[in-house]
């Protein structure tokens with residue numbers, strides 16, 4: 001998607017939440033936490049114009065699948081044009097419905113969920129629902145990876161992750177606009 005169209009999406013929809021896609025450095029930093037030799041199914045919440053998806057497609061095994069859940073219709077259209085691949089499943093839907101969207105058509109339960117959706121904008125109940133369902137759909141030892149704005153408060157995501165996941169770590173990546181807070185939660 002062009003920079004102008006990306007900014008238009010941001011101005012029309014507060015949940016786009018960022019004026020520019022994640023930097024290549026940020027993408028690599030988050031994806032370093034994925035064991036690509038083992039991952040069969042990777043789910044992305046809020047793929048935007050597909051900056052993570054493009055990287056993931058280069059790294060995954062030939063038999064692995066990617067599920068994209070994107071609520072913004074313009075971003076969704078952009079994704080359907082960019083990723084015409086039978087191993088990429090694209091839904092114009094909300095992460096709140098992940099339990100219904102991730103189903104038997106896939107080669108297994110998701111090993112990884114990568115999330116860029118802005119948890120600070122989401123109300124308490126919906127956050128709780130998304131994290132509970134994410135935990136439920138993940139395979140044993142599966143990982144939930146989230147990248148958020150660096151100033152995010154613990155109550156917006158960290159405490160919810162702590163409630164469901166076995167281990168939860170968070171770190172900062174300053175080489176992104178804006179800098180990111182990255183979470184790694186293991187089932």
Ligand SMILES: C[S@@+](CC[C@H](N)C(=O)[O-])C[C@H]1O[C@@H](n2cnc3c(N)ncnc32)[C@H](O)[C@@H]1O
Nearest residue numbers: 015016018021022046047048071072094095116
């Ligand atoms: C900060 S952008 C991240 C875009 C892209 N992944 C990147 O790294 O550049 C957040 C994305 O999440 C999408 N989004 C926000 N809330 C969502 C929800 N509840 N379910 C699915 N997508 C959502 C927005 O439309 C937007 O594309």
